[in-house]
Amino acid sequence: MLTSELIKKIRKIEITTSRAVNDVLAGQYHSVFKGRGMAFDEVRPYQPGDDIRVIDWNVTARMNDLFVKQFIEERELTVMLLVDASNSQSFGTRRQFKSELAAEISGLLAFSAITNNDRVGLLIFTDRVERFVPPKKGKKHVLRVISEILSFNPTHRGTNISAALEFLSRVSKRKSVAFLISDFMTSGYDSALKVAHRRHDLVSIVLHDPLETKLPNVGVVAFQDAESGEVVLFDTGSRKARRLVAEQVEQSRQAQRRLFKQLKMDFVELSTDQDYLRPLVMFFKHRAARMR
Numbered sequence: 158m159l160t161s162e163l164i165k166k167i168r169k170i171e172i173t174t175s176r177a178v179n180d181v182l183a184g185q186y187h188s189v190f191k192g193r194g195m196a197f198d199e200v201r202p203y204q205p206g207d208d209i210r211v212i213d214w215n216v217t218a219r220m221n222d223l224f225v226k227q228f229i230e231e232r233e234l235t236v237m238l239l240v241d242a243s244n245s246q247s248f249g250t251r252r253q254f255k256s257e258l259a260a261e262i263s264g265l266l267a268f269s270a271i272t273n274n275d276r277v278g279l280l281i282f283t284d285r286v287e288r289f290v291p292p293k294k295g296k297k298h299v300l301r302v303i304s305e306i307l308s309f310n311p312t313h314r315g316t317n318i319s320a321a322l323e324f325l326s327r328v329s330k331r332k333s334v335a336f337l338i339s340d341f342m343t344s345g346y347d348s349a350l351k352v353a354h355r356r357h358d359l360v361s362i363v364l365h366d367p368l369e370t371k372l373p374n375v376g377v378v379a380f381q382d383a384e385s386g387e388v389v390l391f392d393t394g395s396r397k398a399r400r401l402v403a404e405q406v407e408q409s410r411q412a413q414r415r416l417f418k419q420l421k422m423d424f425v426e427l428s429t430d431q432d433y434l435r436p437l438v439m440f441f442k443h444r445a446a447r448m449r
Contacts, residue, residue, distance in 0.1 A: 284315030
């Protein structure tokens with residue numbers, strides 16, 4: 158049952174993201190995500206310069222004049238949202254938790270999709286796939302997707318990106334546009350990422366929080382791993398220790414970026430302390446320019 162607080166959150170995301178789609182992303186989504194191919198539309202009289210390979214010989218014989226086939230792009234797509242719901246997503250020290258950021262991004266992408274008459278599906282995962290919502294069209298369905306993400310209470314704490322990508326391949330036999338939304342605080346997903354990217358148009362959306370790299374000087378603190386539950390004492394008063402943490406996190410992120418670039422996979426990095434719309438708009442622009 159939806160609580161009044163949850164309804165308010167869903168309504169806020171609906172207003173914010175649908176406005177962003179209408180004001181900023183209206184044409185960009187259409188231009189950067191292509192349909193499945195070309196579908197026959199109609200025939201028309203031959204004109205000088207037309208490719209002879211598209212001549213419709215049956216109509217030509219019947220009408221005793223040259224006619225050619227016209228094709229249009231088959232626009233309808235299936236958009237899959239793969240949303241990480243592991244315990245590390247329930248973290249945020251500035252504007253919002255990473256899980257809330259994931260819900261807003263999902264809303265923005267879903268509203269962009271239905272504006273173009275595409276279908277939207279949802280896959281919520283931890284160290285296994287915990288919820289699957291089959292792709293459908295329409296605003297009512299998008300609101301359900303947002304509600305599922307905001308209200309979801311995972312039964313497991315860990316992260317297994319490979320399991321999510323393998324499930325996607327089983328339920329989505331045809332090529333889809335898939336957005337993988339996670340903080341990617343795990344490993345061992347390289348091969349699954351490569352296979353899924355070969356089969357689908359896969360875009361990784363990486364979520365961060367500033368405190369994950371810039372620890373404040375507050376003395377000795379007990380840190381608990383959100384997924385394993387392990388507790389570690391850490392002296393944040395040590396400048397060297399804080400620098401080592403920052404360096405390790407940066408090295409991990411650089412390795413992640415190299416993997417995405419090696420696979421020629423699009424990715425966007427978003428932080429809980431910044432507006433997400435501008436990086437997404439820049440992503441759409443850069444992708445559109447590359448495709449031209």
